[in-house]
Amino acid sequence: MCIPPKTQIAAFDVASWEVDAEFGVFPQGARAKDAVFAPDSPPEPVIIPGRRYLFKRSRQNYPDQFWAEVVAYRIGCLLGVEVPPAFAAWNSNTKICASLIEWFYVDGQETFMWGGEFLQQMRPEFDRKRGSLHNLKDISALMRLWTRLKILHTDWRQWWVDALLFDALIGNTDRHQDNWGFVFRPDSIRLSPLFDNGTSLGHERLTEKVAQWSNADMDRYIKRGCHHLKWSMDEPTLTKRHLNLLRKALSEWPQTRQTAKQRMDFSEMELAKAFDDLTELDVPVCFSVERRSFMLRLLRRRHELLKELLNEYPATHY
Numbered sequence: 001m002c003i004p005p006k007t008q009i010a011a012f013d014v015a016s017w018e019v020d021a022e023f024g025v026f027p028q029g030a031r032a033k034d035a036v037f038a039p040d041s042p043p044e045p046v047i048i049p050g051r052r053y054l055f056k057r058s059r060q061n062y063p064d065q066f067w068a069e070v071v072a073y074r075i076g077c078l079l080g081v082e083v084p085p086a087f088a089a090w091n092s093n094t095k096i097c098a099s100l101i102e103w104f105y106v107d108g109q110e111t112f113m114w115g116g117e118f119l120q121q122m123r124p125e126f127d128r129k130r131g132s133l134h135n136l137k138d139i140s141a142l143m144r145l146w147t148r149l150k151i152l153h154t155d156w157r158q159w160w161v162d163a164l165l166f167d168a169l170i171g172n173t174d175r176h177q178d179n180w181g182f183v184f185r186p187d188s189i190r191l192s193p194l195f196d197n198g199t200s201l202g203h204e205r206l207t208e209k210v211a212q213w214s215n216a217d218m219d220r221y222i223k224r225g226c227h228h229l230k231w232s233m234d235e236p237t238l239t240k241r242h243l244n245l246l247r248k249a250l251s252e253w254p255q256t257r258q259t260a261k262q263r264m265d266f267s268e269m270e271l272a273k274a275f276d277d278l279t280e281l282d283v284p285v286c287f288s289v290e291r292r293s294f295m296l297r298l299l300r301r302r303h304e305l306l307k308e309l310l311n312e313y314p315a316t317h318y
């Protein structure tokens with residue numbers, strides 16, 4: 001299932017890259033970011049000449065958070081789910097470090113619209129700031145309608161199970177209504193790649209503290225993890241827990257289980273190798289060995305729990 005990741009030899013210095021003056025005019029989201037254009041002769045072949053990239057910083061309290069975005073991209077590749085390529089970057093003039101994220105649609109040919117725009121049209125009381133009405137039942141109604149009208153060309157049930165699986169594996173708590181959406185072409189609509197994955201992988205924990213954690217501490221932390229989405233407005237909030245929400249989606253859409261299982265079919269060694277090169281990259285805020293170890297420990301345990309969950313039912317139930 002794996003998608004070969006785009007990897008880098010050195011951190012990208014964007015000091016001389018052209019800044020997209022228009023991007024700052026309509027900033028969306030919580031973290032400081034700029035959009036920049038790659039030069040015509042990029043430093044490495046994984047960078048697309050002239051393409052727009054997001055230079056997305058960490059939250060102030062967590063200077064190394066941007067690495068979570070880069071690691072999440074590598075994990076997406078391991079699962080074979082579409083995540084915009086993310087690299088480590090910095091600006092040598094300002095010394096600011098950030099992730100550098102490939103723009104996922106082509107300007108002029110496609111446009112992007114957040115899921116929240118449509119959910120708000122369905123329920124005018126939808127609060128875009130908190131997203132407390134964000135739920136999969138409403139989303140399903142929208143997807144079914146667009147599929148019937150033959151304008152949505154994505155297997156949306158599989159897309160959502162893949163998203164929930166990916167989010168549960170990285171422990172992403174931030175898949176709110178504006179962290180997914182639709183890419184529009186003149187004659188069709190598809191679901192976007194999974195962007196904005198940096199609120200994950202235990203980025204908010206200090207490595208000195210978590211180094212002391214027992215396995216029971218790890219499990220307590222993992223089990224508390226919640227998705228932003230609920231299953232429906234009338235489900236108990238327990239279905240927001242990563243594993244519970246995925247279990248619910250798999251039971252409602254059993255045809256998605258087989259692909260989900262295949263996505264989890266990688267070894268501990270492959271998991272470790274998926275992002276072990278990143279500690280070598282030389283930037284002012286580096287990816288420390290301790291940060292890498294903690295992320296790997298979390299990922300290993302979540303991988304184990306997800307495989308158990310996916311094997312809960314016999315194959316004949318699919």
Ligand SMILES: Nc1ncnc2c1ncn2[C@@H]1O[C@H](COP(=O)(O)OP(=O)(O)OP(=O)(O)O)[C@@H](O)[C@H]1O
Binds near residue numbers: 029030032105174
């Ligand atoms: N790779 C990309 N290609 C195109 N547009 C993108 C990409 N990544 C992000 N965007 C756009 O930029 C917006 C802000 O980016 P993003 O969601 O990553 O930032 P954020 O500050 O972390 O947001 P949040 O408040 O959700 O945590 C997105 O809502 C989306 O419209």
Ligand SMILES: [Mg+2]
Binds near residue numbers: 028178
């Ligand atoms: Mg966002």
